[in-house]
Structure formats: C-alpha cells, structure tokens
Amino acid sequence: MNRLVEELLEANVGKVWENEPLANHTTWKIGGPADVLVQPRGKAEIIACMEIIRKHQTPYHIIGRGSNLLVRDKGIRGIVVKIGDGLDHxxxxxxxxxxxxxxxxxxxxxxxxxxxxxxxxxxxxxxxxxxxxxxxxxxxxxxxxxxxxxxxxxxxxxxxxxxxxxxxxxxxxxxxxxxxxxxxxxxxxxxxxxxxxxxxxxxxxxxxxxxxxxTQPLKQPCCGSVFRNPKPHSAGGLIEESGLKGFQVGGAQVSLLHANFIVNVGDASANDVLTLIEHIRKTINEKFGVDMHPEVQVVGEE
Structure with missing residues (x-):
C-alpha cells in the first residue's frame, strides 16, 4: 500500500489521505477509515489513478458527496476514490x-x-x-x-x-x-x-x-431515502403505519418528519443503522407481508 500511495503522489493525481475517517465524507456523518482516500482533480487524473489501482490490483470504491451511502464502522480496505471538485465542468x-x-x-x-x-x-x-x-x-x-x-x-x-x-x-x-x-x-x-x-x-x-x-429532515445527518418504495406501497407510509416513527437504536432514529429517513441524532454507528434497518424490515414483513429493500449502498468491512 505504501508503494501505491507513493505512485499516486508521484503522478500528482490530486489529494491523497491515509486512514481517513469516511464519516468526514458522508452525509450520514458515519463511517470508519479508508486505508487510502484519493480525490482526483480532473478526468485525466481519474484515469491515471485507476491505472495505478489496477496495476497494484487493489480493491476500490467510488464515492461522490457521500449521500445514499453507509460505510461500516471498520471502514474500507483498499482505496476510496472521491469524485467531486475538478470534475464539475x-x-x-x-x-x-x-x-x-x-x-x-x-x-x-x-x-x-x-x-x-x-x-x-x-x-x-x-x-x-x-x-x-x-x-x-x-x-x-x-x-x-x-x-x-x-x-x-x-x-x-x-x-x-x-x-x-x-x-x-x-x-x-x-x-x-x-x-x-x-x-x-x-x-x-x-x-x-x-x-x-x-x-x-x-x-x-x-x-x-x-x-x-x-417533510424531510434535511438539517440532520441522513443519507436520503433508506428504502425503495415497494410499489404500489410507499416505504415511508408503511413504516409510519407500523408505528416506527421515532424508533431509535443507539444514535440512529427513524425520522419524526419522514419515516423513510434514518437520522443520526448523536454519534450513531453504522451498526446502529444496520440494526435499525433490519428491525424495520422484520416489522413491515410481519405486519404487512411486504419485503422492504434498502436503496442505500452499504460498503466496508463487517
């Protein structure tokens, strides 16, 4: 990994962090560290970055502003490539x-x-x-x-x-x-x-x-909608009907504004969120016979 970081720096692809907490880069403010986080400064730099990653056969993940994303508490092994500034033409x-x-x-x-x-x-x-x-x-x-x-x-x-x-x-x-x-x-x-x-x-x-x-808790750390709508039903409607609005596991809470949002009300861990998601899925299935499928992307080491 040290040699890979050296090559990224030598290629001058953009910003490079080591052991960077991904809670700093997700809208949920949750997530363990990435071994390496790189933010290429443009299209050519992304291509160069990916060539170095392939050369070293290193696992990688791509993120943007970190919405619709849950990073597990142990973080991500390998490289995280952040697409943002520099690719905003x-x-x-x-x-x-x-x-x-x-x-x-x-x-x-x-x-x-x-x-x-x-x-x-x-x-x-x-x-x-x-x-x-x-x-x-x-x-x-x-x-x-x-x-x-x-x-x-x-x-x-x-x-x-x-x-x-x-x-x-x-x-x-x-x-x-x-x-x-x-x-x-x-x-x-x-x-x-x-x-x-x-x-x-x-x-x-x-x-x-x-x-x-x-209707949505945009001033609190969240990822956007957590579940896909199980048509013809509304995910938020089913969760609210089940009485789970405000239900909390650790620092993760079903939003009081919109039941298809889970908000970080204070140092929530990814495990808190995953436990809450599973509780919601089980409750909805038992009450309504409907399978709920998260649309949030879950990544990282379990």
Missing part, C-alpha cells in the same frame, strides 16, 4: 447540457430552471452528484434520470472510456447497468432538456424544494 449547447460527474445535481437543476430549460425539475431536492445520480437512476416526483439523460461517458474497469447511450445504460427503478453488469465510473453526463417557461419551471422547482424542506 458544465457546457450548455441550446437544450443539450454536458456536465461533469462531480457537479451537484441540485445546483444543475436550479441553474437550468433559471435558463428556462425544462426536464430537471424533479431533481431540485435530490442530494449528491451527477455521477451518483446516473449510477442509481436517481428520481423523485414521478420522474428520474432515465427520462432526460441522452448519454454518459463511462470509464470501465478495462480502462476503456466509452460514451454509453441511455438505452445501453439499462435503467430501471433506482438501478442502471453500472450497478448490475459492468462496473464503471461516470465521468460526465449529457442531458437532453427542452425549452420551457422560466417562471413555470422555477415555480415547480421551488414547490419541490419547499415540500422536501417541510
């Missing part, structure tokens, strides 16, 4: 928008609304980066990435950089090709938007943001 060509994977999804939605470009109104309150949104087909308010994405530039494990079409990304509910079949890193995304009435778009964005502000 933006180019607008009429209704087509090319944006780096490290760009904030909320910020993009807001900027496009002000320009009178419609299609991203649903994203006005979704935390995280463009790369994460493509990876998990992020969505809300009846729409998702699959409806507006034209294509994405992906760095695959074999070092090939390919532009992959919407169709070939095989989107479905909160999933994509990158989760199931071909592991890869989203470098940038191209969205196909359309002209609309700026006032109408910004009004809809504001409505979505206000709704989230009133």
């Amino acid at each position: 933006l180019t607008i060509n009429d209704t087509q928008v090319v944006v780096g994977a490290g760009f904030s999804f909320i910020k993009l939605a807001t900027m496009m609304g002000k320009r009178g470009l419609a299609g991203l109104e649903f994203a006005g309150g979704i935390p995280g980066t463009i790369g994460g949104a493509v990876y998990m087909n992020a969505g809300a308010h009846g729409s998702d990435v699959a409806r507006v994405l034209h294509s994405a530039e992906i760095l695959f494990e074999d070092s090939k950089v390919e532009t992959v079409s919407n169709e070939d990304l095989k989107f479905s509910y909160r999933t994509s090709l990158l989760q199931k079949e071909r592991k890869g890193i989203c470098l940038e995304a191209t969205f196909q938007l359309e002209h609309g009435e700026r006032e109408e778009i910004t009004k809809k964005l504001a409505e979505h943001k206000n709704y989230r502000r009133k």
Whole structure:
C-alpha cells in the first residue's frame, strides 16, 4: 500500500489521505477509515489513478458527496476514490447540457430552471452528484434520470472510456447497468432538456424544494431515502403505519418528519443503522407481508 500511495503522489493525481475517517465524507456523518482516500482533480487524473489501482490490483470504491451511502464502522480496505471538485465542468449547447460527474445535481437543476430549460425539475431536492445520480437512476416526483439523460461517458474497469447511450445504460427503478453488469465510473453526463417557461419551471422547482424542506429532515445527518418504495406501497407510509416513527437504536432514529429517513441524532454507528434497518424490515414483513429493500449502498468491512 505504501508503494501505491507513493505512485499516486508521484503522478500528482490530486489529494491523497491515509486512514481517513469516511464519516468526514458522508452525509450520514458515519463511517470508519479508508486505508487510502484519493480525490482526483480532473478526468485525466481519474484515469491515471485507476491505472495505478489496477496495476497494484487493489480493491476500490467510488464515492461522490457521500449521500445514499453507509460505510461500516471498520471502514474500507483498499482505496476510496472521491469524485467531486475538478470534475464539475458544465457546457450548455441550446437544450443539450454536458456536465461533469462531480457537479451537484441540485445546483444543475436550479441553474437550468433559471435558463428556462425544462426536464430537471424533479431533481431540485435530490442530494449528491451527477455521477451518483446516473449510477442509481436517481428520481423523485414521478420522474428520474432515465427520462432526460441522452448519454454518459463511462470509464470501465478495462480502462476503456466509452460514451454509453441511455438505452445501453439499462435503467430501471433506482438501478442502471453500472450497478448490475459492468462496473464503471461516470465521468460526465449529457442531458437532453427542452425549452420551457422560466417562471413555470422555477415555480415547480421551488414547490419541490419547499415540500422536501417541510417533510424531510434535511438539517440532520441522513443519507436520503433508506428504502425503495415497494410499489404500489410507499416505504415511508408503511413504516409510519407500523408505528416506527421515532424508533431509535443507539444514535440512529427513524425520522419524526419522514419515516423513510434514518437520522443520526448523536454519534450513531453504522451498526446502529444496520440494526435499525433490519428491525424495520422484520416489522413491515410481519405486519404487512411486504419485503422492504434498502436503496442505500452499504460498503466496508463487517
């Protein structure tokens, strides 16, 4: 590992930390240390970084802003690559928008609304980066990435950089090709938007943001929605009906605002969260006969 770190520093790929607590890099403020955390400063540096990782055959994980992510308490062995600053470029060509994977999804939605470009109104309150949104087909308010994405530039494990079409990304509910079949890193995304009435778009964005502000615990450390909606049911509705709002394990609590959120109310551990998730799943299955599936990604050493 020492030699790998030396090569990353020699290649000047970006910031490099050793034994860095991932609680500092997740929205839940939970997570043990990464052996090595590297934040490449641009596309070329990501490619160089991945070449060094492959050369040393070191296990790795990719993160963005750390939403929708639970890192176990013992942390992550190997390397964590953080996509953020340096991969936040933006180019607008009429209704087509090319944006780096490290760009904030909320910020993009807001900027496009002000320009009178419609299609991203649903994203006005979704935390995280463009790369994460493509990876998990992020969505809300009846729409998702699959409806507006034209294509994405992906760095695959074999070092090939390919532009992959919407169709070939095989989107479905909160999933994509990158989760199931071909592991890869989203470098940038191209969205196909359309002209609309700026006032109408910004009004809809504001409505979505206000709704989230009133109904979701955005001022507390959380990861976003914990469970996929078991259609035709609502995950939050089932949890609330089961009487679990406010239920707490250690520092992890089912939000009093929205039952499909688990909040860190004080030094919660990953084990607290996992225990609470399992309790929710068991309770819902016993009461309603419904299987609950987390949409949060759980990584790290057990």
